[in-house]
Amino acid sequence: MELLEPQPLIFEKSRPGARAARFPAFADGGADLDAAVPAQFRRREAAGLPELSEIEVVRHFTRLSQLNFSVDTHFYPLGSCTMKYNPKVNDRMAALPGFAAMHPYQPAATAQGALELLDDLEHLLCEICGMDRFSLQPAAGAHGEFTGLLVIRAHLKSKGEGHRNKVLVPDSAHGTNPSSARQAGFDVVTVPSLPSGQVDVAALERLAGPDTAALMLTNPNTLGVFESRIGDMAAIIHRAGGLLYYDGANMNALLGLARPGDMGFDVVHLNLHKSFSTPHGGGGPGAGPVGVKAFLDPYLPVPRLRRVEGALAWDHDRPQSVGRVRSFAGNFGILVRAYTYIRAHGAEGMERNSRAAIINANYLKAKVRARYREAAPGPCMHEFVVVPDEAIARGIKVADIAKRLLDFGFHSPTLSWPIRNCLMIEPTETESRETLDRFADALTRIADEAASDPEKVRSAPHRLPVRRMDEVAAARNLDLRA
Amino acid sequence: MDYVPNTDAELEAMLREAGAASYDDLIAAVPEGLRRPGLQLPPPLSELELSREIAALAHRNTPPGQALSFLGAGAYEHFIPSAIDHLASRGEFYTAYTPYQAEASQGTLQVIYEFQTLMCALTGMEVSNASLYDGATAVAEAASLALSARPGRRALLVADTVHPEYLQVLRTQLSGWDCEIRTFPSASGALDPEALARAADGSAAAVICQNPNFLGRIEDMARAREITHAAGALFIAAVNPLSLGLLMAPGEYGADIAVGEGQPLGIPLSFGGPYLGFMTARKDLVHKMPGRLVGRTLDSCGAPGFCLTLQAREQHIRREKATSNICTNQGLMALRACIYLCLLGRQGLREVAEYCARAARFAADSIAQLPGFSLAHPGPIFNEFVVACPVAAERVCAELEDQGIYAGLPLHGCGGPPHHLLVCVTETKSRPDIDRYLKALAGVSHRAMGRQVGIDK
Numbered sequence: 005m006e007l008l009e010p011q012p013l014i015f016e017k018s019r020p021g022a023r024a025a026r027f028p029a030f031a032d033g034g035a036d037l038d039a040a041v042p043a044q045f046r047r048r049e050a051a052g053l054p055e056l057s058e059i060e061v062v063r064h065f066t067r068l069s070q071l072n073f074s075v076d077t078h079f080y081p082l083g084s085c086t087m088k089y090n091p092k093v094n095d096r097m098a099a100l101p102g103f104a105a106m107h108p109y110q111p112a113a114t115a116q117g118a119l120e121l122l123d124d125l126e127h128l129l130c131e132i133c134g135m136d137r138f139s140l141q142p143a144a145g146a147h148g149e150f151t152g153l154l155v156i157r158a159h160l161k162s163k164g165e166g167h168r169n170k171v172l173v174p175d176s177a178h179g180t181n182p183s184s185a186r187q188a189g190f191d192v193v194t195v196p197s198l199p200s201g202q203v204d205v206a207a208l209e210r211l212a213g214p215d216t217a218a219l220m221l222t223n224p225n226t227l228g229v230f231e232s233r234i235g236d237m238a239a240i241i242h243r244a245g246g247l248l249y250y251d252g253a254n255m256n257a258l259l260g261l262a263r264p265g266d267m268g269f270d271v272v273h274l275n276l277h278k279s280f281s282t283p284h285g286g287g288g289p290g291a292g293p294v295g296v297k298a299f300l301d302p303y304l305p306v307p308r309l310r311r312v313e314g315a316l317a318w319d320h321d322r323p324q325s326v327g328r329v330r331s332f333a334g335n336f337g338i339l340v341r342a343y344t345y346i347r348a349h350g351a352e353g354m355e356r357n358s359r360a361a362i363i364n365a366n367y368l369k370a371k372v373r374a375r376y377r378e379a380a381p382g383p384c385m386h387e388f389v390v391v392p393d394e395a396i397a398r399g400i401k402v403a404d405i406a407k408r409l410l411d412f413g414f415h416s417p418t419l420s421w422p423i424r425n426c427l428m429i430e431p432t433e434t435e436s437r438e439t440l441d442r443f444a445d446a447l448t449r450i451a452d453e454a455a456s457d458p459e460k461v462r463s464a465p466h467r468l469p470v471r472r473m474d475e476v477a478a479a480r481n482l483d484l485r486a
Numbered sequence: 487m488d489y490v491p492n493t494d495a496e497l498e499a500m501l502r503e504a505g506a507a508s509y510d511d512l513i514a515a516v517p518e519g520l521r522r523p524g525l526q527l528p529p530p531l532s533e534l535e536l537s538r539e540i541a542a543l544a545h546r547n548t549p550p551g552q553a554l555s556f557l558g559a560g561a562y563e564h565f566i567p568s569a570i571d572h573l574a575s576r577g578e579f580y581t582a583y584t585p586y587q588a589e590a591s592q593g594t595l596q597v598i599y600e601f602q603t604l605m606c607a608l609t610g611m612e613v614s615n616a617s618l619y620d621g622a623t624a625v626a627e628a629a630s631l632a633l634s635a636r637p638g639r640r641a642l643l644v645a646d647t648v649h650p651e652y653l654q655v656l657r658t659q660l661s662g663w664d665c666e667i668r669t670f671p672s673a674s675g676a677l678d679p680e681a682l683a684r685a686a687d688g689s690a691a692a693v694i695c696q697n698p699n700f701l702g703r704i705e706d707m708a709r710a711r712e713i714t715h716a717a718g719a720l721f722i723a724a725v726n727p728l729s730l731g732l733l734m735a736p737g738e739y740g741a742d743i744a745v746g747e748g749q750p751l752g753i754p755l756s757f758g759g760p761y762l763g764f765m766t767a768r769k770d771l772v773h774k775m776p777g778r779l780v781g782r783t784l785d786s787c788g789a790p791g792f793c794l795t796l797q798a799r800e801q802h803i804r805r806e807k808a809t810s811n812i813c814t815n816q817g818l819m820a821l822r823a824c825i826y827l828c829l830l831g832r833q834g835l836r837e838v839a840e841y842c843a844r845a846a847r848f849a850a851d852s853i854a855q856l857p858g859f860s861l862a863h864p865g866p867i868f869n870e871f872v873v874a875c876p877v878a879a880e881r882v883c884a885e886l887e888d889q890g891i892y893a894g895l896p897l898h899g900c901g902g903p904p905h906h907l908l909v910c911v912t913e914t915k916s917r918p919d920i921d922r923y924l925k926a927l928a929g930v931s932h933r934a935m936g937r938q939v940g941i942d943k
Contacts, residue, residue, distance in 0.1 A: 010592060010596075010789070010790070010791065011596065013596070013599075013600060013603075014600055014828055015600075015603065018831075022831070023831065023833060023834065024567070024569070024828075024829040024830070024831065024834070025567045025829045025830050025831075025834045026834065026837070027565070027834060027837040027838050027841055027913055028841070028913075029837075029840075029841065030840075030841045030844040030845045030848065030913075030917070031916075031917045037840060037843065037844065039847070040843045040844050040846075040847040040866075040867075041704065041732060041733070041843050041866055041868070042866055045704045045706075045733060045734055045866055046732055046733060046734060047610075047730065047732065047733060047734045047735050047738060048734070048738060049738075050832045050836060051607050051608045051610075051730060051731065051735070051832060051835065052607040052832065053604065053607060053608070053827050053828070053830070053831050053832040053835060054828055054831060054832075055831040055832060055833065056828060056829075056831065058567075058569055058829065061569060061825065061828050061829050062569050062572070062573065064828075065573045065576075065597070065821075065825055066573065066576065068592075068593040068596050068597055069573070069576045069578035069579050069593050070578060070593065071591075071592040071593035071596070072578040072579065072582045072590070072591055072592070072593035072594055073582065073587070073590035073591065074577055074578045074579070074580070074581040074582040075577070075581035075582070076577025076578065076580070076581045077577065077578060078590075080583065082583055085583055087581075087583060088489075089489050090580070090581050091489055093533050093536060093537065095575065095580075096537070097536075097537070097540045097541075097544075098756075099571075100540070100541060100544040101544070101549060101551060101552075102541070102543075102544025102545055102546075102547045102549060103544050103547065103549075103756065103757065104549075104754040104755070104756050105549035105550055105551045105552075105754065105755060105756075106547055106549040106550075106755060106756065106757035107549065107550050107555060107557045107561060107563065107755050107757070107892070108561050108755070108757055108758030109557050109559055109561070109895050110548070110549065110550065110553075110555070110557060110892055111883070111887060111892070114547060114548040114553070114887070115547050115757070116546050116547070117542075117543035117544055117545065117546030117547040118543070118544075118547050118757050120543060120546070121540075121543050128527060131525055131526055131527060132525060132527070134523065143619035143620065143623070143759070143760070143816075144619065144812070144813065144814035144815070145813065145814060146801065146811040146812055146813045146814065147619060147623075147811075147812075149811070150659075150811055154658065154661065154662070157662070178802075179800075179801040179802040179803070179804075179805050179808070179813075180801050180802075180811050180813050182801075182805040182806035183801035183804070183805055183806055183808045183810075183811035184811040185806065186806040186807075186808075186811075187659075187662060187810070187811045188661075188662040189661070189662020189663065190662070192805075192806045229515065230513075230515035230516050232515040232516070232517065234517075235517065260522070260523075260525055261513065261516065261521065261522060262516050262520040262521060262522075262523065263520070263523050266520050266523060267520060275814075277814065281489075283580045283581050283818075284581065284582065284583045284584070284814075284817075285579070285580055285582075285816075285817050285818030285819075285821075286579055286580075286582045286583070286584070286585065286591075286594035286597070286817040286818060286821065287583070287584040287585065287594070287598075287616065287617075287778065287814065287815050287816075287817030287818075288584075288617070288760075288814040288815040288816045288817045288818065288819075289619075289759070289760035289814070289815075289816045289817075289818060289819060290814040292814075305658070326658055326661070327654055327655075327657055327658035327661070328622075328651060328654040328655050328658055329623075329655060329658050329659065330619060330620055330622060330623060330655060330759075331560060331620050331621060331622035331623075331649075331651045331652065331655060331747075331758065331761075332560075332561065332620075332651070332757070332758025332759060332761075333757055333758040333759065334758065334759055335759040335760040336756050336757040336758050336759050336760075337754070337756040337757075337759065337760050338759070338760055340540075343540075344536060344540055346527065347528060347530075347531055347536055347539065347540070348487045348488070348530060348531055348533070348536050349487065349488055349527075349530055350527050350528060350529045350530030350531070351524070351525035351526070351527040352530060353487060353488040353530045354525060354527070355522070355525075356488050356490060357488055357490065359497070359509060360490040360492060360497060362509075362512050362513065363492075363497050363500050363501050363504070363509065363512070364492075364500070366501075366504040366506065366512055367500040367501075367503060367504045369504070370503060370504040370505055383506065383511060383512040383513075383514065383515070384512075385512075385513075385515075406587065407587075407589065410587065410589055410590050415583075415587060415590055416587050416590075421802075433488075433489075433490050434489050434490065434491065435491070436491040436492055437492055437496055437500060463786065465589050465590075468589045468590065469589075469592055470588075470589055470592055470785045470789060470791040471589070471785040471786045471787045471789065472589065472785055472786045473588040473589060473783055473784075473785050473791050473792070473793040474783050474784050474785065474786065474793075475588070475783070475793050475794075475795065477783050477784060478781040478782070478783035478793050478795040479781070479795050479796055479797075479798075481783075482772070482781055482795065482796070483781050483782040483783070484599075484602055484613050484614070484772070484779055484780070484781055484782075484795075485599070485602050485603040485606045485613070485614065486599075486600075486603045
């Protein structure tokens with residue numbers, strides 16, 4: 005098990021004079037360094053970077069990688085994060101030199117393949133979501149939310165309704181929703197949920213009013229329940245003069261099954277690193293394209309693609325635009341991956357994905373509900389939430405269950421959100437029945453252990469390279485660098 | 487094609503075991519009128535067909551490498567050692583999520599901790615976060631941080647030599663904040679200390695300068711920092727991290743926050759992204775920093791390890807009171823930068839930086855010798871400079887493009903004069919490459935000057 009042992013920091017492996025990469029000197033026969041960069045502008049002390057040979061660097065990072073759980077190695081049922089399989093062809097396409105080596109400012113005439121891909125991706129996303137236009141510039145989901153809210157604000161201002169400063173957010177919403185609304189300059193009003201997990205429509209009706217800018221909604225919501233009264237909610241918000249914003253974090257349930265645009269949503273953001281299979285990379289990069297109905301098109305970020313005499317070019321002349329939200333053309337390499345994914349599937353593949361994701365979730369829920377109470381009884385969409393009542397009654401925390409799951413080789417579900425003491429489980433469509441069975445068995449066994457050997461659960465994990473990390477101490481005695 | 491492992495028969499059986507008579511039972515909550523819109527998408531493709539079709543799109547592009555490119559302007563062509571692609575494509579890194587479950591994510595966590603350490607060493611600052619989206623949003627996040635750290639002050643002063651896209655993103659990102667963004671003018675392509683001193687009044691929360699600046703000039707950051715601090719504002723330095731192999735580090739000149747675009751550190755150009763925003767700062771600002779932080783701690787048996795820390799700043803805990811809305815960041819790009827810096831080490835990074843500085847100086851001085859060409863802003867440079875051309879820069883580019891050379895970025899599109907061309911030279915350009923470029927420019931010079939002589943007659 006030597007490979008699974010923690011590794012010393014790379015700085016501890018450094019040896020003076022050791023080298024990996026070497027570079028030639030510039031053969032100019034002229035300008036010495038002092039002439040090029042006078043000493044007053046140079047650093048006084050060399051940066052304290054480590055010194056190693058190439059094999060040492062390769063071994064260090066290879067071994068570090070082996071300390072991770074990942075989709076390629078483990079079941080990763082993190083609710084609302086859609087940890088589905090990341091097809092390898094996506095990465096191969098993004099790495100083609102014809103894409104990966106492109107400079108963002110190279111002349112448009114030499115970039116038509118890339119621009120066509122972006123243009124085509126925009127149209128595909130419009131079709132999948134039932135929207136009219138998409139901006140591919142935002143770099144992540146939260147960035148897309150922020151951009152979409154700026155678009156809403158710009159639209160309201162242009163109508164002389166800049167006074168609308170409230171964004172309604174259900175209490176079950178992702179934390180980024182209220183945070184993005186605040187960053188965009190709105191005040192946040194929380195909308196309560198019913199015990200069933202659905203939005204309290206009566207409360208929404210009371211809260212919506214002349215100061216309402218928008219309602220941000222995730223559908224299916226974070227309990228994995230489809231907001232069936234979406235038509236009523238859309239009517240309430242639109243009647244009040246606000247707009248309807250769709251948080252696409254849970255779009256994996258709806259691919260080919262239903263479209264936010266048909267439900268009355270005016271603005272949509274997608275997380276391409278969730279529903280469209282681009283890898284999470286240990287925390288990014290993602291991409292968070294924003295789709296809008298036609299009346300909001302003038303406000304999308306600049307630049308936009310425009311076809312002039314058959315060729316695509318960037319159009320910066322968009323006076324009503326909210327402006328630029330990211331440098332260059334967004335996370336292009338991620339967009340290539342998502343495009344590849346959509347082209348692989350076509351319409352029937354999309355629908356098959358959401359169908360398999362929904363069946364997997366309901367199958368797994370049925371397998372565990374004897375020992376874990378369903379937060380929202382009845383069929384779920386692509387994910388579900390359960391509460392381990394038995395274990396909690398014995399003083400076990402959901403975090404203990406999560407850590408014990410690691411011992412069985414499963415990543416933890418999302419914890420204690422959107423309700424207290426819960427597990428939010430999203431199996432995705434790319435897991436086999438056999439994996440789901442093993443996971444259900446592990447959960448059942450942990451429920452048993454909570455009664456027979458609670459200390460074993462409380463002190464988990466036992467089989468990982470490290471034992472439970474002291475997060476409280478980490479925050480108290482900050483150690484953020486070597 | 488899809489990636490669903492269960493067969494249709496298995497899915498049917500699972501459906502029944504879940505207690506449903508049909509799939510439609512499971513989706514009953516979706517109103518019938520909304521169901522199955524019948525998407526009009528191109529037909530599904532096998533991996534073979536897919537590869538063929540998408541490769542055809544890639545073939546329609548002519549990237550640097552196939553052309554000899556002198557484009558920079560915030561995105562730089564650098565050599566990427568083979569080991570980076572190899573290590574960063576390991577599925578254990580690539581397909582992992584944000585390391586919320588510390589015990590199952592020690593690899594990612596240690597990488598981020600090492601990245602934080604390396605970025606602190608490089609910038610000479612005390613704390614680093616785990617990454618931001620890109621250089622432009624990093625500048626905007628630094629500005630937000632400064633506004634929170636200097637309550638009561640609502641002006642942000644930005645040098646007009648900062649990358650124009652950074653300024654655009656700053657304006658957009660802070661458009662919902664109660665603040666005022668003012669630029670102050672440069673003199674001959676570099677910071678004008680007097681203009682800064684005039685602009686820096688008691689309302690200034692921060693001053694933002696870039697080094698090297700958008701026009702390639704090395705700035706007197708130490709002087710700008712002095713003026714900024716005399717006005718009681720925070721000094722934000724936007725820097726090219728690769729230049730710090732040679733140039734003075736933000737910590738050495740007393741910056742409060744250093745940010746920048748990490749793309750030069752082993753990240754492919756990829757038509758603009760994914761890239762790597764980074765932020766390092768003084769220790770006392772850490773509680774206001776945006777984004778994730780990794781800390782070293784002990785496990786329950788007293789063994790060292792890593793976990794995310796100070797999460798109370800973040801959106802999933804604080805919701806609308808968070809320091810930033812950022813969630814997904816650029817983790818995999820931070821891994822690439824981390825590996826790059828370890829492969830190069832202190833010697834290698836200095837070699838690359840020195841190569842850039844010498845080669846760019848050589849190219850700049852040589853171009854200035856060509857009849858009709860001159861340097862728009864003489865003075866110290868790192869890897870970039872502005873050439874004043876005898877004809878419109880766009881025409882220079884068009885002529886050289888025909889010879890397979892990207893001459894640089896015409897500054898007309900960024901509000902500069904029509905004959906100004908921003909030229910970048912990195913270690914990817916050998917002496918023969920530069921000679922080929924000079925020869926091509928000499929041709930432009932010859933034709934332009936010839937024409938002028940003709941007119942004189």
